[in-house]
Structure formats: structure tokens, C-alpha cells
Amino acid sequence: MRLRARTAAEPxxxxxxxxxxxxxxxxVIALGAVTALALVLAAAFSSPDRKPVTIAAWAQAxxxxxxxxxxxxxxxxxxxxxxxxxxxxxSTGQRLGPIALAEAAGVxxxxxxxxxxxxxxxxxxxxxxxxxxxxxxxxxxxxxRQAAWTGAxxxxxxxxxxxxxxxxxxxxxxxxxxxxxxxxxxRSGSLDSQLMSEQGFYNTDYTLPLLFLADGSYLAADxxxxxxxxxxxxxxxxxxxxxxxxxxxxxxxxxxxxPYDSSGNGDALVWGTMGVLGAAFVLVPFIPGLRSVPxxxxxxxxxxxxxxxxxxxxxxxxPN
Amino acid sequence: xxxxxxxxxxxxxxxxxxxxxxxxxxxxxxxxxxxxxMADRQPSYVASWIYVFGxxxxxxxxxxxxxxxxxxxxxxxxxxxxxxxxYLNSVHLWAVELLxxxxxxxxxxxxxxxxxxxxxxxxxxxxAVAFGACAFTALTGYLIQQNxxxxxxxxxxxxxxxxxxxxxxxxxxxxGQMVLWHVxxxxxxxxxxxxxxxxxxxxxxxxxxxxxxxxxxxxxxEAS
Numbered sequence: 001m002r003l004r005a006r007t008a009a010e011p012x013x014x015x016x017x018x019x020x021x022x023x024x025x026x027x028v029i030a031l032g033a034v035t036a037l038a039l040v041l042a043a044a045f046s047s048p049d050r051k052p053v054t055i056a057a058w059a060q061a062x063x064x065x066x067x068x069x070x071x072x073x074x075x076x077x078x079x080x081x082x083x084x085x086x087x088x089x090x091s092t093g094q095r096l097g098p099i100a101l102a103e104a105a106g107v108x109x110x111x112x113x114x115x116x117x118x119x120x121x122x123x124x125x126x127x128x129x130x131x132x133x134x135x136x137x138x139x140x141x142x143x144x145r146q147a148a149w150t151g152a153x154x155x156x157x158x159x160x161x162x163x164x165x166x167x168x169x170x171x172x173x174x175x176x177x178x179x180x181x182x183x184x185x186x187r188s189g190s191l192d193s194q195l196m197s198e199q200g201f202y203n204t205d206y207t208l209p210l211l212f213l214a215d216g217s218y219l220a221a222d223x224x225x226x227x228x229x230x231x232x233x234x235x236x237x238x239x240x241x242x243x244x245x246x247x248x249x250x251x252x253x254x255x256x257x258x259p260y261d262s263s264g265n266g267d268a269l270v271w272g273t274m275g276v277l278g279a280a281f282v283l284v285p286f287i288p289g290l291r292s293v294p295x296x297x298x299x300x301x302x303x304x305x306x307x308x309x310x311x312x313x314x315x316x317x318x319p320n
Numbered sequence: 321x322x323x324x325x326x327x328x329x330x331x332x333x334x335x336x337x338x339x340x341x342x343x344x345x346x347x348x349x350x351x352x353x354x355x356x357x358m359a360d361r362q363p364s365y366v367a368s369w370i371y372v373f374g375x376x377x378x379x380x381x382x383x384x385x386x387x388x389x390x391x392x393x394x395x396x397x398x399x400x401x402x403x404x405x406x407y408l409n410s411v412h413l414w415a416v417e418l419l420x421x422x423x424x425x426x427x428x429x430x431x432x433x434x435x436x437x438x439x440x441x442x443x444x445x446x447x448a449v450a451f452g453a454c455a456f457t458a459l460t461g462y463l464i465q466q467n468x469x470x471x472x473x474x475x476x477x478x479x480x481x482x483x484x485x486x487x488x489x490x491x492x493x494x495x496g497q498m499v500l501w502h503v504x505x506x507x508x509x510x511x512x513x514x515x516x517x518x519x520x521x522x523x524x525x526x527x528x529x530x531x532x533x534x535x536x537x538x539x540x541x542e543a544s
Contacts, residue, residue, distance in 0.1 A: 011438070013525035017364035024358070030372070031379040038383050038418060042410035049400065049409075050468040086488040094483035105485030204496025206474070211493070214475040223472045235462075235473040242413075245462065247420045247455050267483035282448040285436035295530075299432035304529035307365040 016307075048239045050226075055195070055209060058218045059186035064162030066186060069216035070179050071157065073117040075150035078215040081113040087211075088112070094268040101268070109207060117212050118182055121194040131181045134174030141173070149173035230255050250277070357522050366526050370429040373422050374521075380419035381454075381514065385507070387412040392503050396464055416458055423451055435527045443524060446517040453510045460502035463492055 059066040072078035076090075084091035086108045093102025122135050138146060153172040160166035164180065185191045195209040213219045223229055226239045236252045238244030254260040254270040263269055284290055294300055301308060334342055390408050391399060399405035427447060436444040462473050474493045481487035491497055 011528055013363040013365075013528055014361070016528055018361040019364055021360060021362035021366075023360070026375055027379065030375045031382060034376060034379040034415075034418060035383050038380075038387075038411050038415040041414035041417075042407055045410070045414070046406065047410040047413040048467075048469065049406065049465070052466065052468050052471050083482075085485075086482060096484070101485035102482055102488075105488035108488040109491065204499070205491070205494040207491060207493040210471060210475055213471065219471065219475070222468070226468075226472075228469075228472050230476065235476045239469055243417055245455075245458060247424065247451075247458075265483070267480045271480055271484045278452065282445055282452075284431070284448075285441035285444050291434065291436070294432045294434040297432070300434065300529065303368045303370055303429070303433060304365055306367050307529050310364075 045242075048242050050239050053213060053219050053222060054189070055186050055192045055212065056189040058213065058216060059183055059191075062216075062218045063164070063183060063187075064157075065216050065218050067164050067179050067183060068157060068162055069212070070118055070182050071150060071154055071175070072215065073113040073212070074175070074178070075147060075154070076113060078113055080111060080211045080215050094265045096265065096268040096272045111208070111211070116198065116208060117195070118178060120198055121185060121191055122178060122181060124194050124197075125185065125190065127181065131177060134177035134181075138174045138178060145173070149175045153179075231261065250274070352519060352523050356525075359522075363526055363528065365529050370425075370433075371526075373426040373429060376422040377419060377426050378514070378518070380415055380422050381510075383415040384412065384419050387415055388503065388507070396499055397466060400466065412461075416461065419454065420458065423454065427451060433527055434530070437527055437530070438524065440520070440524050440527055443517060443520040446513055446520060450510065450513045450517055453506065453513055457502065457506040457510055460498050460506060463498045464495060464502055466495070 055066075069078065073081065076082070080087060082090045084093035085102045085106055088111060089107060092100055095102075119135065119139065122131065127135070138149075141149070149172050152170055153167070153175045156167045156170050156172065157164065160168075164176065164183075167176065182191065185194070192209060195212060196203055196206070198208060199205060220229065224232070226237075228234060228237050228239070233249070233252045234255060236245045236248035251270065251274055254273055255266070260266045260269050260273075280287060280290065333345065336342070338345065387408055391405070391412060394402070394405060399409040430444065430447065459473070459477065463470050463477070477492045478487055481490060481492060490501075
């Protein structure tokens with residue numbers, strides 16, 4: 001009974017009058033037009049395919065950045081080393097007010113940066129006795145001793161302008177030997193495949209090489225040159241002049257303004273904001289005020305201007 | 321248990337009864353009769369260019385699907401080494417751009433028509449969810465391009481998803497996982513939502529213009 005009453009309260013769209021309409025014909029014509037448009041756009045503008053950055057290219061083009069990044073992975077000061085969940089427990093991850101979703105989800109992809117990015121790749125291939133001894137002495141040293149070596153080498157690298165070749169003698173222990181050999185492996189291209197093979201023969205997970213690349217500044221500088229950086233509306237852009245994911249503008253917008261652009265919990269804040277806005281978008285029909293916007297901004301009068309003109313010319317109007 | 325055999329000629333369906341099958345058939349016939357699903361007349365007020373964007377969105381989705389299937393046949397790396405593959409990838413890309421453009425215009429139009437009126441709230445909701453699902457599917461498409469852009473988008477997107485715990489299970493740097501989401505799971509989700517949206521549109525019909533006195537008050541919804 002209730003259903004009938006509610007159904008009866010709604011006007012039948014066809015009670016306003018109707019005209020002939022060929023649904024299938026309209027669909028076929030639209031399909032042909034859109035297909036033709038896509039084919040023409042593809043032929044005219046193609047699609048971007050900029051080659052990926054390899055660790056080999058990075059180590060060859062910017063050896064100072066590569067060495068500084070490898071050192072940061074070794075001494076646990078890289079962004080990944082201090083990331084927190086899902087990679088490690090170095091921090092609790094971002095929070096949305098009192099809600100710590102990252103921490104609640106936990107460490108599901110454990111990464112010990114010194115082992116994953118430096119020691120395992122060195123141990124995975126035959127090495128000279130000097131390198132074997134360097135690996136052995138670093139692994140067997142205490143954490144304090146390791147920190148003293150890496151700290152001293154970091155200071156020396158900074159003083160030398162990042163160029164390992166200009167670093168003088170000092171108490172760095174085996175660190176220069178380890179990083180020099182890792183740089184050799186990187187330049188030869190073997191480090192790319194070693195980081196992929198750490199998880200087995202069949203592997204499609206690029207988390208390790210991508211995190212290593214992202215910890216350096218080479219990839220980010222390249223992206224900035226392609227107007228892809230976070231403060232350049234980030235990943236909604238596409239290389240070159242391609243339109244990219246413009247529909248992500250409501251998401252990337254928040255990264256351009258305070259406090260999202262400077263907060264340590266910026267990503268969580270953006271997602272929290274987008275969660276609220278997304279729910280409002282989906283639930284517009286139930287939100288007082290928001291659902292009245294079409295009435296307050298009567299664009300519908302433009303859309304249905306013929307209907308209203310016909311109604312004004314020939315009353316009475318449609319049944320309600 | 322088997323019913324007793326009837327020897328004389330009968331129809332394929334029973335007007336009443338028929339068990340769960342009969343009940344489901346009658347429900348479908350009642351909910352979405354063929355004359356509503358494939359009507360050959362439309363209400364007189366459907367006379368604006370804005371209505372074209374619904375069918376344009378749907379046909380763009382068809383082109384996206386067809387070009388995506390063609391790319392899937394030869395695998396995710398093929399388009400990097402084949403001129404024709406690159407062209408197909410370009411068709412896929414531009415079809416996605418058209419899809420999202422048409423869908424955005426369609427959504428804006430429907431918003432200003434207050435198209436949720438008259439027990440059509442679920443139609444709006446499925447449309448809005450379809451937009452989000454398509455955007456998310458497109459993101460995974462960008463992630464599996466295997467080029468510079470994939471690298472950059474993956475390293476950026478991970479921070480947002482990790483911040484809300486999703487990254488623990490949905491790793492945008494895991495190419496294999498993203499391929500499966502892009503070509504199987506998300507298209508399935510988009511397909512179901514879009515199908516539901518179309519069924520609701522056909523069932524309830526195109527929302528009528530508000531009457532003058534109706535325009536003076538908030539549009540009616542299922543909730544009001």
C-alpha cells in the first residue's frame with residue numbers, strides 16, 4: 001500500500017507528452033561518433049611514453065645523489081627508513097586527529113633499508129676479498145660503531161660537496177668501500193635487477209626499486225622538470241602537454257594550500273577532507289541546503305526552457 | 321523432488337508458481353518491463369543538448385573497454401614495442417579522457433536538474449559512485465603504463481594511501497597487483513555500478529522539470 005501511494009505521488013514522465021525516439025539508433029550513432037573521435041585524437045596526438053628512470057641511469061647521471069641516498073639507506077636516515085607503516089616501525093605514520101589508520105593497518109611490507117638496499121645487493125654477487133671483508137666488518141660491528149662510521153662519512157661527503165672522489169681519509173671504516181662497490185653495481189645496471197630479485201624469480205613488485213629511487217632527489221628533480229611535483233598539482237598532470245588526470249583536481253587542490261601543504265599529516269588530512277566531500281557528493285539528495293542549490297541557481301530553467309515556454313503558451317501544464 | 325510429468329502441450333512458463341525462477345521472472349518483469357527498458361518514445365521535456373552526454377558517456381566507456389581488451393590480449397608491455405600497440409594505447413587514453421569529460425558534464429547537468437527528485441536518489445548515488453570508480457580505475461591505468469609517469473605517480477600516490485592504512489593492502493608500487501585491479505576487479509565494479517545506474521534510469525524515467533510551485537521548495541527525494 002505504501003509503495004502504491006508513493007508511486008502514485010510521482011508524476012509519470014510520459015504524462016507530459018512524448019515524442020518518437022529511437023534508443024538503439026541514438027546509441028549506435030553516438031558509439032560511431034565517439035569511436036571516430038577517439039581514433040582521430042589518438043592519431044593526431046598519440047600518447048606519452050617517457051622511458052622509466054633506471055637506477056643505472058641515476059647512478060651514472062648523478063653519482064653524488066646516488067651515494068648520499070645509499071648512505072642514508074645504510075645509516076637509517078632516508079625517508080623510507082623513517083617512514084613507519086607499512087614499511088617499518090620507525091614512526092607511527094600519519095594521523096587524522098586521534099585516528100591512526102596507518103598504525104592500525106600495521107607493517108605489511110617490512111623493509112630494513114640497510115639490508116634491502118645496500119647489504120643484500122652486495123652479498124648477492126661475487127665480490128673481491130676487500131669488499132667481502134668490508135661487508136663482514138660492517139655487519140659484525142656494533143650499531144654505535146656503524147653510526148660513527150656513517151656519521152663521519154656523511155660529514156665528509158657534505159664537506160666535499162657530495163663528491164665521493166673528493167673525500168679525504170678519515171674514520172669511515174668500511175663505509176666508502178661498500179658505497180663505492182654499490183655505485184659500481186648500480187652503474188653497471190645490476191642493482192636494478194638485484195632489487196627486483198630479492199623477492200624471488202617471479203616478481204612483479206617494484207616497491208624496492210621505486211622506494212630507493214624516491215629516496216633520492218634525481219627522480220623528483222626530473223618530475224619537477226615535467227611539472228609533476230606536488231606543488232605543481234602533482235600527479236594529475238601528465239608529461240608534456242597531455243591533459244592528464246584533470247578529474248583529480250579536487251584531490252590535488254588541497255595539496256596546494258595550508259595546512260595540507262605543510263602538515264606532517266598532510267596526506268591523511270587530504271584523504272579525510274576528500275572522504276567528507278566524497279560522501280557529500282554521493283549523498284547530495286539527502287543533504288538539506290546542498291540539495292537546494294539547483295533551486296537557488298536555476299540552471300534547470302535554461303535546460304528546460306522549451307518546456308517552460310510551451311507550458312506558458314498553452315496552459316494548463318502537465319499533471320502533478 | 322521432481323514434479324509430475326505433464327503429457328499435453330504447455331507453455332514454457334507458468335503464469336503463477338514456478339518456484340524461485342518464476343518469482344524472480346515476475347519480479348524482473350514487474351520492475352523493468354521491456355517497454356520501459358527499450359521505449360521508443362521519450363517525454364516531451366527531453367529536449368536539450370545536455371541529455372546527449374549520458375549516451376556519450378556510455379559509448380565512451382564502450383570504447384575504453386574495447387581498446388582495453390585489445391591491449392590486454394598482447395599483454396601490458398606490448399604497446400612499448402609495437403607501433404600499432406602504441407596507437408591502441410593512445411585510443412585507450414583518449415577514450416578515457418572523453419569518458420571522464422562526458423561523465424563530468426553529465427554529472428553537472430544532472431546536479432542542476434536536481435535529478436534525484438521523484439525517488440531517483442539511488443540513480444544519483446550510482447552515478448556518483450560510477451564517477452569515483454572510473455577515476456580510481458583510471459589511476460590504476462596510469463600506474464601500469466611502465467614508464468616514467470607510472471614511477472612518479474606510484475611514488476606519490478603511495479603516501480596518500482599509506483596515510484589512511486590502505487597502502488598496507490593496496491600497494492601502488494606493486495605492478496602485478498595493479499594490473500589485476502585495472503583489468504579485472506575495477507572494471508567489474510564499474511560494470512556492475514553502471515549497469516545498475518542504467519537500469520534505474522530506464523525504470524524511473526528521465527526526471528521531469530519541476531513545476532513552478534515545486535521549484536519554490538526543496539526537491540523531493542526518497543528521504544523527504
